[in-house]
Amino acid sequence: MSRFGTLGAKLYRGEMAYDFVGRRKFWYAISVLLVIVSLTGLGVRGLYMGVEFQGGAVLTTPPDASISQDDARRVAEDASGNDARVQELGSGALRIQVTGLDTEESGEVREAIAAELGVAATDVNAEVVGPSWGDQMTDKALRGVIIFLALVSIYLAIAFEWRMALGALVALLHDLAITVGVYAFVGFEVTPGTVVGMLTILGYSLYDTVVVFDKVKEKTGSVTKQTRFTFGELANQGINATVVRSVNTSVVALLPVGGLLFIGTGLLGGGMLKDIALALFVGLAAGTFSSIFIATPVVVDFRLRDPEIKAHDRRILAKRTERGETEDSANAPTAVHAAVSRPGAPADEALATDEEGFVVVQRRQPVSRSRGRGRPSGKRR
Template sequence: MKGFGVTLSIGVIASLISAMLLSRVLTEVAATWMPRVMKSRAGGLSGPGRIRRWLENSGPDLMKRRKLWLGISGLAVVLAVTGIATRGLNFGVEFTGGRIVEYSTTKPVDIDVARSAVSDAGFPRAIVQTSGDQDISVRTSDLTNEDVEKIQKSLAEEGGGATKQRDELIGPSLGDELRQKALIALGVALLVQLAYLTIRFRWTFGAGAVLAMFHDVLIVVGVFAWLGKPIDGVFLAALLTVIGYSVNDSVVVFDRVRELWGANPKKPFAEIANQGVLQTIPRTINTGMGALFILAALAVLGGDSLTDFAIALLIGIVVGTYSSVFTGTPLAVVFERYAKSPPPHAKTKSRPSRPRSSGDSGAVV
């Protein structure tokens, strides 16, 4: 899980640099060398797409029905909490304890082949990892001596022989410690996001975004509770990723809302919020669809060990896309009724028809 966090952090920083520098430079080069193509509809820079123009000119008033959207979100949270309370959480071996057995094969075995062999032996939920060129560790709960021999035999068929190198038990005290750290990690993530959004925007925006994130977390956990899927370290990594994705969508929406509100401070906030949401919907759909394609392929082709991870992210992205529009923004509208701080004043001219560099252009949709 720590390795996943480090890899994701490096990827986010690299993506930020490439989006701010490389993409801009390459676009300017293409616009210079191929001006006609870039200004045509195929180039994507000729202007907003038809859906974007329709949303801006005659789109629906989503914030007028904010009570309906908040009611749907509340019902989803109630169903999720009901699943957690009635079905319980199926904690994985990291949180409940279990057994780790390490085998050394005669010849190297690909990790996917090893996972398939352990799954065929009757342990599809076991965590299979490589700990060397020819060492394979298997971690799962309720593993008897007969099960250990069965897994060893299955790995021996793939690796030309297998020898047991290590056999250890994970006590429940370690599982309790990991569970406590997992809750602390989730709490810190929510609090840091609240502090960032409050400083970056307004407390009303921050509260709406954090409640939307909490809504996303509860729904993903609730779905896994209803399905009986394991809550393990991989799931926790997916859950933290969902939190980051959810706040990313909310920041894009609230940034546009703030820009429009600064240019029209006397206009009702509900109308401003609705306009900002409609202008960022194409960007939200484009980003979400791109992620869904990748995760769907991962769920189908990634094997048993990555299926639950992909499913958690698929659910989280769908729910997070919904909540940024239909939960976080309506909550901000409600909170603004009780806010005592004045609205922002215009400092620069707003250009609502110009696509933003954050990727909300409607050229694709």
């Protein structure tokens, strides 16, 4: 078994673990920083909406066009008076997009490009999208996202509980904000393919979150019926039992998506393939992060407001204090480190935290009895 597989087995069995819940404020800070950077990029650069949302014209030159992208952009902007975007397709053709054009204006741009190429105007393909159709696309996209989030909330509230529904929504909004921010920084245009990619990553992020929630629910289902672990510690055990599975699933999903984004778009050109691939790649990575570091810790914060959970945790911490198991004890469970203790472990086990935050189980050696001292074999005669 590989070292990563061995680590995953130990995490699943509870022999070692990472305290995700105890260090949740650190991960919250990272998430808030990422969201702020994303929203800053969105506010400064904004999103470049495609012609499907703004209306305009898309012109495609014949294959192996004898004109550079800069020249094609210059000709289109001079003829239309608007900003133009040029993209090279896999066949060597150029895709020229100019927003805010009607049918007559797009005809003028078409003729100017054909004249620059030295071909007939009919050889340059032109498609015109009206602004009303773009408004309908925007409205339907927003409506689809809102309906999706509403159905997700209802499902999670029924299958789990309302606090987990809120935790999942926080994670989904986190993924959306980061993906949109990356789009703003990169400068890719927003197309219907982008909307499809967004909805896809929301579904994947939800899947990963539900897997973690299911294990957390299993661990915390009888939290008040036991007197060994706090709610946060049991929730942390659930995360550790599924973290390797989440990472493995995400890596397997990111590899083909990365191939589409970095290799496929270079060989086959951009277009909708590039738009979907970027949304999927960023969303998959953000979804994996949020399902582990955001969703369950948010649920823990909500549950710690419950009077029953608060009273239960106080009793457990009070018992640990009576036994001398304080946070200053290097080898004893604490409110943070006990989250990785094994359920049902014998009393002679102790915990030790390494430099990376992982906790390993150590066995205390029993005290030797004095009756065997002084005898060669230590046995009775």
